[in-house]
Amino acid sequence: xxxxxxxxxxxxFRDEHQLNLTPVYGDGAEPDEPAPQAVQVVGIFxxxxxxxxxxxxxxxxxxHMVVESDRAVEPGxxxxxxxxxxxxxxxxxxxxxVVDLLLGGFRHTYGFTIDDDRVLEEWLYHYPxxxxxxxxxxxxxxxxxGEESGRRSDLEQIAGITAPTALFLSTVARFGQSRPxxxxxxxxxxxxxxxxxxxxxxxxDPTSGLSALVRIGQSDTExxxxxxxxxxxxxxxxxxxxxxxxDSADDQAVWSDLPARRLSDRLKKAVAAIRxxxxxxxxxxxxxxxxxxxxxxxxxxxxxxLTLGLHAAAMLRSGTTMLIDEIDASLHxxxxxxxxxxxxxxxxxxxxxxxxxxxxxxxxxxxxxxxxILRRDEIWFVEKDDEGASSLYPLTDFKPRKEGENRQRxxxxxxxxxxPNLSTGLFEQALATRGGSDDTPAG
Numbered sequence: 001x002x003x004x005x006x007x008x009x010x011x012x013f014r015d016e017h018q019l020n021l022t023p024v025y026g027d028g029a030e031p032d033e034p035a036p037q038a039v040q041v042v043g044i045f046x047x048x049x050x051x052x053x054x055x056x057x058x059x060x061x062x063x064h065m066v067v068e069s070d071r072a073v074e075p076g077x078x079x080x081x082x083x084x085x086x087x088x089x090x091x092x093x094x095x096x097x098v099v100d101l102l103l104g105g106f107r108h109t110y111g112f113t114i115d116d117d118r119v120l121e122e123w124l125y126h127y128p129x130x131x132x133x134x135x136x137x138x139x140x141x142x143x144x145x146g147e148e149s150g151r152r153s154d155l156e157q158i159a160g161i162t163a164p165t166a167l168f169l170s171t172v173a174r175f176g177q178s179r180p181x182x183x184x185x186x187x188x189x190x191x192x193x194x195x196x197x198x199x200x201x202x203x204x205d206p207t208s209g210l211s212a213l214v215r216i217g218q219s220d221t222e223x224x225x226x227x228x229x230x231x232x233x234x235x236x237x238x239x240x241x242x243x244x245x246x247d248s249a250d251d252q253a254v255w256s257d258l259p260a261r262r263l264s265d266r267l268k269k270a271v272a273a274i275r276x277x278x279x280x281x282x283x284x285x286x287x288x289x290x291x292x293x294x295x296x297x298x299x300x301x302x303x304x305x306l307t308l309g310l311h312a313a314a315m316l317r318s319g320t321t322m323l324i325d326e327i328d329a330s331l332h333x334x335x336x337x338x339x340x341x342x343x344x345x346x347x348x349x350x351x352x353x354x355x356x357x358x359x360x361x362x363x364x365x366x367x368x369x370x371x372x373i374l375r376r377d378e379i380w381f382v383e384k385d386d387e388g389a390s391s392l393y394p395l396t397d398f399k400p401r402k403e404g405e406n407r408q409r410x411x412x413x414x415x416x417x418x419x420p421n422l423s424t425g426l427f428e429q430a431l432a433t434r435g436g437s438d439d440t441p442a443g
Contacts, residue, residue: 001037001038001101001102001103001319001321001352001354002021002038002099002100002101002321002354002356003020003021003022003037003038003099003100003101003102003107004018004019004020004021004022004099004100005018005019005058005059005062005097005098005099005100006018006019006096006097006098006099006111007058007059007062007095007096007097007098008095008096009083009084009090009093009094009095009096010054010057010058010061010081010082010083010084010095010097011051011054011057011058011082011083011084012050012051012054012084012384012388012389012390013051013054013055013058013084013389013390013392014084014086014087014090014387014389014390015389016096017055017390017391017392018392019042019044019055019356019380019392020394021038021039021042021354022037022038022039023037023038023039023377024376024377024394024396025375025376025377037102038102038352038354039354039375039377039378040343040344040349040352040353040354040355041340041343041344041354041355041356041374041378042354042355042356042357042378042379042380043357043358043359043364043374043378043379043380044056044356044357044358044359044380044381044382044392045358045359045360045362045364045365045379045380045381045382045411045418046358046381046382046383046418046419047360047383047384047418047419047420047421048360048420049384050382050383050384050390050418051382051384051390051392052325052358052382053325053326053358054390055358055382055390055392056323056325056356056358057325058097059099059200059323059356060323061081061082061097062097062099062197063197063200063201065097065112065114065167065170066167066169066170066194066197066198067170067194067197067198068170069119069165069166069167069170070162070163070166070167070170070171070173070174071166071174077165078116078117078118078165079114079115079116079117079118079119079165081095081114081115081116083095084389086387086388086389087387092115092116093115094113094114094115094120095113095114095115096111096112096113097111097112098110098111099111101193101196103126103187103189103192103193103196104187104192106126106127106128106187107126107127108124108125108126108127108189108192108193109123109124109125109126109132110123110124110125110169110193111123112167117164117165118140118164118165119138119164119165119166119167120139120140121137121138121139121140122136122137122138122167122168122169123136123137123138124136124169124189124190124193126187126189128187133146133147134146134147135189135190136155136168136190138159138168140164141164143155143156143159143168155172158171158172158175161175169190169193169194170194172190172191172194173190173191173194173198196320196321199318199320200320200321200322200323201311201315201320201322201323224310224313224317225242225244227309227313228242228306228309228310228313229241229242231305231309231335232282232302232305232306232309234335234338235302235305235332235335237299237301237302237305238284238285239282239283239284239302240283240284240285240290241282241283241290242280242281242282242283243280243281243282243283243292244279244280279294280295281293281294282294282295282297282298304329304331305331305335308324308327308331308339312339312342312355315353315355316342316343316348316349316351316353317351318351318353319349319350319351319352319353320353320354321353321354321355321356322343322353322354322355322356323356323357324355324356324357324358325357325358326358326359326360327339327357327358327359327361328359328360328361328364333361333363333364333368333373334368336359336361336364336373337364337368337373339355340355340373340374343355362408362411362412363408365379365407365408365411366406366407366408376395376396376400377394377395377396379394379395379407380392380393380394380395381393381394381395381416381417381418382418383417383418395407395416398415398416
């Protein structure tokens, strides 16, 4: 679970900013339940080109470095980063990324500082008894280990082969002994932290999502298939079912005759690669019953809805963080509200998955069925100043009105900032000038 994210010198963000997911009001739990340690939904609002996407992009970049830096960067080439380039002096300064996580019931703090050439600093702390314990600290090529780091000799060997452009966390995950699931009785801060980054992700295309749907276990397949069907039916796109077609009887006989137990691992992989994949089709209502259509026959909006539905299912099943940039480009506000409610529901989200999204849609600041779509401590804004630098700030910086507040109206009226500074006169003048040039007859 993500508790906070701090970053500095990333694209339009010049100074350090923090996205703090700690609840402010403690109203996210039922009376007989403990208050949550982090909100499970965050919506980031702002004008076009204000930096909303850059905020999510900073976290995505941090994930990329953790998961890929040990193999994605060639020695001697340096690092590919995106600092604040509007100020040449700031562009040469380091970039910094830090997360606070709740893993296995304990807080972890992980971060690193980089420049164009190498990793300058990297560190990981955890708090098993409420007090900070060092796992490791890195200053250039110098490493310092904590008492609970594990076998120090093994870590020193991995540190010795960690490239200047690679993160130690990325390298140790590649060469260390990672575990598929965290074990609260035997915490391993290095691997548990890496696993959080690995599972955190952004939406993928529906083709890969559907391929994953037919590869997982039969019971899991039915659970995910049912969730996707419910989402499509709620969206009223005309789809009444999702059908996973098996191989033909002849094909099944051919593949079942293969002595799978006698095949080598390499040959098993080769057989799996050439075996026809199950076919996923969509049952649509028609005048004479239902008709089965393929993915390519679906509308762009339906494919986008499938993308989010499959990805949300994966995030809810793993209990990690889902990042969606411009969620309003894919979903109607009512569907977005329903997606938000899934992440708030203990039944649908027992592992505490989180949703962080950006949007222009002020309707998400309002209510649906007399219920707030987003609570005050789940709403953040991004605004860009006259020097091109973005700022990130929460709605909780503004005092609510005693008799209640219409957040949607106040936002559109500019009470919270983070709206376009549109010059209607210049806009009309630009269009009029263009129109005049087009209507001028040739001489």
